[in-house]
Amino acid sequence: MAIKIGILGYGNLGKGVEAAIKKNEDLELVAVYTRRAPESLSIATPGAAVKSIEVLAGGKEAIDVLIICSGSATDLPQQTPRFAALYNVIDSFDTHAKIPEHFAAVDAAAKNAGKIGIISCGWDPGMFSINRVYSLSVLPDGEAYTFWGRGVSQGHSDAVRRIEGVKDCRQYTVPVPEALEAVRSGSNPTLTTAQKHTRECFVVAEEGADLARIENEIKTMPNYFADYDTTVHFIDEAQMKAEHAALPHGGSVIYSGTSSEGTKHVIEYSLKLDSNPEFTGSVLAAFARAAYKLNKEGATGAKTVLDIAPSYLSAKSGEELRKHYL
Amino acid sequence: MAIKIGILGYGNLGKGVEAAIKKNEDLELVAVYTRRAPESLSIATPGAAVKSIEVLAGGKEAIDVLIICSGSATDLPQQTPRFAALYNVIDSFDTHAKIPEHFAAVDAAAKNAGKIGIISCGWDPGMFSINRVYSLSVLPDGEAYTFWGRGVSQGHSDAVRRIEGVKDCRQYTVPVPEALEAVRSGSNPTLTTAQKHTRECFVVAEEGADLARIENEIKTMPNYFADYDTTVHFIDEAQMKAEHAALPHGGSVIYSGTSSEGTKHVIEYSLKLDSNPEFTGSVLAAFARAAYKLNKEGATGAKTVLDIAPSYLSAKSGEELRKHYL
Numbered sequence: 241m242a243i244k245i246g247i248l249g250y251g252n253l254g255k256g257v258e259a260a261i262k263k264n265e266d267l268e269l270v271a272v273y274t275r276r277a278p279e280s281l282s283i284a285t286p287g288a289a290v291k292s293i294e295v296l297a298g299g300k301e302a303i304d305v306l307i308i309c310s311g312s313a314t315d316l317p318q319q320t321p322r323f324a325a326l327y328n329v330i331d332s333f334d335t336h337a338k339i340p341e342h343f344a345a346v347d348a349a350a351k352n353a354g355k356i357g358i359i360s361c362g363w364d365p366g367m368f369s370i371n372r373v374y375s376l377s378v379l380p381d382g383e384a385y386t387f388w389g390r391g392v393s394q395g396h397s398d399a400v401r402r403i404e405g406v407k408d409c410r411q412y413t414v415p416v417p418e419a420l421e422a423v424r425s426g427s428n429p430t431l432t433t434a435q436k437h438t439r440e441c442f443v444v445a446e447e448g449a450d451l452a453r454i455e456n457e458i459k460t461m462p463n464y465f466a467d468y469d470t471t472v473h474f475i476d477e478a479q480m481k482a483e484h485a486a487l488p489h490g491g492s493v494i495y496s497g498t499s500s501e502g503t504k505h506v507i508e509y510s511l512k513l514d515s516n517p518e519f520t521g522s523v524l525a526a527f528a529r530a531a532y533k534l535n536k537e538g539a540t541g542a543k544t545v546l547d548i549a550p551s552y553l554s555a556k557s558g559e560e561l562r563k564h565y566l
Numbered sequence: 567m568a569i570k571i572g573i574l575g576y577g578n579l580g581k582g583v584e585a586a587i588k589k590n591e592d593l594e595l596v597a598v599y600t601r602r603a604p605e606s607l608s609i610a611t612p613g614a615a616v617k618s619i620e621v622l623a624g625g626k627e628a629i630d631v632l633i634i635c636s637g638s639a640t641d642l643p644q645q646t647p648r649f650a651a652l653y654n655v656i657d658s659f660d661t662h663a664k665i666p667e668h669f670a671a672v673d674a675a676a677k678n679a680g681k682i683g684i685i686s687c688g689w690d691p692g693m694f695s696i697n698r699v700y701s702l703s704v705l706p707d708g709e710a711y712t713f714w715g716r717g718v719s720q721g722h723s724d725a726v727r728r729i730e731g732v733k734d735c736r737q738y739t740v741p742v743p744e745a746l747e748a749v750r751s752g753s754n755p756t757l758t759t760a761q762k763h764t765r766e767c768f769v770v771a772e773e774g775a776d777l778a779r780i781e782n783e784i785k786t787m788p789n790y791f792a793d794y795d796t797t798v799h800f801i802d803e804a805q806m807k808a809e810h811a812a813l814p815h816g817g818s819v820i821y822s823g824t825s826s827e828g829t830k831h832v833i834e835y836s837l838k839l840d841s842n843p844e845f846t847g848s849v850l851a852a853f854a855r856a857a858y859k860l861n862k863e864g865a866t867g868a869k870t871v872l873d874i875a876p877s878y879l880s881a882k883s884g885e886e887l888r889k890h891y892l
Contacts, residue, residue, distance in 0.1 A: 259826040263707045339888055360892055367700065369892045370876050371835075374693065376891070377852040377879035378845075381589045384891075426838075499844040500585040505837065509697075512752075512832040518825040519704075526703045546877040546887055550696050553703035561872055562665055565702070565710075566686055566695045 242268035243532045245525075246301060246327070248293065248319065249309035250274055250281055252487065253332065256521025257307050258284055264525055266555045270303055299326035305528040306330075309521075317342060324350040324357035324542075328531045330524055332362040339365070339544075347542035356535040357542045361527045362520040363511060364388070368493045370545050371509040375495035379505060382497020385423045387436055389413035391489025391516060399464045400441055403457050405449030408477070410484040412440045415491070426496045426504040434467040441472045444480050489516035526553040568594035569858045571851075572627060572653070574619065574645065575635035576600055576607055578813065579658065582847025583633050584610055590851055592881045596629055625652035631854040632656075635847075643668060650676040650683035650868075654857045656850055658688040665691070665870075673868035682861040683868045687853045688846040689837060690714070694819045696871050697835040701821035705831060708823020711749045713762055715739035717815025717842060725790045726767055729783050731775030734803070736810040738766040741817070752822045752830040760793040767798045770806050815842035852879040 243266055247254045250272050261269045262285070271289040274281055278290040295301065308319055308331040316333045323329050324346050333342050339360055346357040360366065364386065372384045393413045400409035419436045422429045441458055445451055455472045458465055475483075492510035499505065513519045527545065530552035534543070551561055569592055573580045576598050587595045588611070597615040600607055604616040621627065634645050634657040642659045649655050650672050659668050665686055672683040686692065690712065698710045719739045726735035745762045748755045767784055771777055781798045784791055801809075818836035825831065839845045853871065856878035860869070877887055 256825070259829075263705070263825065336892070339892055340885065343888060365892045367704075367833075370700070372891045373876045373880055373887060374696070377855075377876070377881070378693075378848045379589070380881070424838075499582070499589065499841065499848050503585075503840045503844055505839045505841075505845050505848075507693075508834070508836045508838075510834045510836075512750075512834075514829045514831060515825065518829055519831050522704045522825050522831075529703075544888060544892055546892065547875050547884070549873050549875045550699045550703070551872040554699055555703070555706070558873070559666065561699060562669060562870060565698045566662070566665055566691045566870055566872065 242266055243529060244268055244270045244302060244304045245528055246271050246273060246296075246303035246306045247309055248273045248296070248306055248323070249315075250276075250283065251309065252517035253521060253524075254309035255284070256515065256517035256519070257309060257524050258521070259518050260522040260525035261285070263522070264529070264555065267525060267529065271301065273306075296323060296326065301327070303327060304532045307524050307528055309524075317345070320357060320359060321345040321349040324355055325353045326355070328356045328535050330358040330361055330528050330531055332366070332520055332524060333360045334362065334365055336365065343542045343544070351541040354540050356531045356539060358527050358531050358544065358548070359542060360544055362523050363513075364491070366520075366523050366545055367511070368491070368509070371493045371507075372495070373546055375493070375497070375507045379495065379497030379499060379507075381499075382495055382505075383428050385431070385436070385494045385496075386491065387415040387420060387423075387494070388491040389415050389437065389489070391491070391513070392484075392487050396439065396441075396464055399461065400443060400458055403454055405446050405454050406443055407446050408444040408480055410442045410480065412442075414438045414440055420492070420494075423494045423496065424506060424508065426506050428496055432467075434469075438469040438471070439465055441470065442475050442480065442484055443472060444477050445474055486514065487516045489513050489519075529553060529555065568592055569855060570594055570596045570628060570630045571854055572597050572599060572622075572629035572632045573635055574599045574622070574632055574649070575641075576602075576609065577635065578843035579847060579850075580635035581610070582841065582843035582845070583635060583850050584847070585844050586848040586851035587611070589848070590855070590881065593851060593855065597627065599632075622649060622652065627653070629653060630858045633850050633854055635850075643671070646683060646685060647671040647675040650681055651679045652681070654682045654861050656684040656687055656854050656857055658692070658846055658850060659686045660688065660691055662691065669868050669870070677867040680861075680866050682857045682865060684853050684857050684870065684874070685868060686870055688849050689839075690817070692846075692849050692871055693837070694817070694835070697819045697833075698821070699872055701819070701823070701833045705821065705823025705825060705833075707825075708821055708831075709754050711757070711762070711820045711822075712817065713741040713746060713749075713820070714817040715741050715763065715815070717817070717839070718810075718813050720813075722765065722767075722790055725787060726769060726784055729780055731772050731780050732769055733772050734770040734806055736768045736806065738768075740764045740766055746818070746820075749820045749822065750832060750834065752832050754822055758793075760795075764795040764797070765791055767796065768801050768806065768810055769798060770803050771800055812840065813842045815839050815845075855879060855881065
């Protein structure tokens with residue numbers, strides 16, 4: 241009997257989860273739920289239904305876990321607590337500052353309903369968080385450094401798209417090689433996010449737009465670009481389509497710590513991802529399995545990736561894991 | 567109230583655990599237990615007792631967790647089940663083929679006594695195992711590659727020391743750069759352990775020994791060296807002391823997997839350790855904290871690193887971890 245999965249939201253991330261489910265024999269996509277007209281959606285899983293988000297409200301959908309693939313800014317704070325009162329749920333909420341608040345809301349709803357809600361699942365927050373916590377627990381006298389990229393930042397790309405005269409943009413976050421090397425050497429430098437990263441923008445401008453003004457507006461945009469070494473390239477639509485259609489990403493968590501006077505250790509966890517949404521979707525699929533197993537054992541309430549033992553993510557038995565992977 | 571720790575065995579690993587405990591305010595070393603005459607041992611923790619291993623048998627020692635720092639070959643299979651019947655215990659058992667057997671023995675003893683026994687804790691098995699299982703759970707369609715080194719292998723160093731005419735040896739295991747690059751590229755090559763590693767021996771010979779014979783005996787030794795590209799350097803005792811006193815080690819688990827046709831991801835976890843025993847000791851200390859917390863919650867029986875959620879390793883609260891490290 242496969243674990244029955246529902247996906248809420250069929251954007252890049254929802255499609256990434258759908259791809260991941262195909263790679264896991266014990267997971268079955270039974271339905272995609274959408275705010276759009278269901279008949280307007282064509283999905284890649286024969287046999288799975290496409291339904292309106294409205295039908296979830298009854299709490300009667302035959303799914304073991306609902307993977308919520310909506311945006312962190314406005315949708316998840318509403319949807320995850322709402323549906324945690326009806327189903328086991330999991331999301332990729334990534335507004336770091338609001339995690340405690342989101343956790344509390346999901347915890348109350350899920351506990352009350354006897355369900356599990358795993359929040360903030362993906363790679364950062366997610367696999368990177370797991371690695372930060374393992375490292376700082378093993379070597380408490382140390383420092384964690386997180387580098388993102390080279391990869392596309394959706395938030396920064398969107399910010400540039402809002403500038404007048406910009407038709408499209410792809411913004412790449414790029415780690416600074418010298419900063420990476422300094423951290424890997426174990427010298428524990430003090431570095432701001434801007435000292436660790438540069439930003440590179442590929443922009444399609446509208447015909448006749450003032451390129452110098454656009455470039456200046458990008459480079460001086462507060463929070464997003466003003467503090468960074470930013471490069472702007474103007475390209476045409478054909479080039480955008482040919483060279484920037486994929487959504488690669490990645491990065492590293494490098495932890496440098498000391499176990500005694502003069503004895504240093506460097507731990508590095510790094511990801512090189514061809515597709516950010518497909519990898520994030522793969523992480524969500526594995527933790528959806530954990531949500532199902534944990535709830536079957538009687539666990540309820542909100543959890544994060546830090547609260548779940550690695551063996552729960554695997555389709556393999558404890559015996560098999562100990563024999564072949566320990 | 568600090569968690570009270572006992573260390574059984576005061577070799578390199580026992581000393582590594584002692585160093586780690588000093589870095590963790592919530593852990594307190596109360597006693598070192600030894601098979602040697604206690605008065606012959608001088609430890610680095612003022613206030614901690616040195617006692618004979620014999621006193622453990624009464625089951626009355628005031629310790630929350632006993633960290634067993636003995637050898638995997640003959641001691642741990644006896645000691646861990648024996649003391650799991652009396653105390654919460656943890657070991658670094660690393661004979662991969664015998665893990666299921668060891669797990670079963672510790673599980674029976676610990677369950678019966680209402681205690682926890684965490685086995686096979688360190689970096690491989692240990693942190694590397696954790697990373698293999700996370701990666702294969704997230705990307706089931708993929709392959710894990712483990713590289714060790716550059717670092718000192720105690721087993722191989724000991725094997726060379728048993729050759730006639732050899733006074734001392736330090737054997738370094740070295741990953742093959744081309745193999746590392748092939749794996750990092752995501753090409754999923756088929757590689758044997760010998761294709762992934764070379765071996766480098768620094769040997770102090772007895773005066774007048776036949777160096778050509780020694781070199782030949784090393785290079786043709788079955789299992790240890792015969793399949794490998796092995797280099798032998800003869801050095802004098804002063805050079806051994808000056809350049810090879812430390813026990814550095816490290817390595818990488820590289821996982822390369824696919825989420826859909828043509829979409830690849832590479833996950834790499836790597837360690838660069840100044841001291842193998844101090845890092846292994848640091849891992850044991852963090853999991854000793856987890857053993858204590860789990861047993862307080864009522865968990866009993868044998869566990870491995872795969873069965874324990876990351877948050878249990880940390881001295882920080884769930885709230886703190888979610889706020890600052892997620």
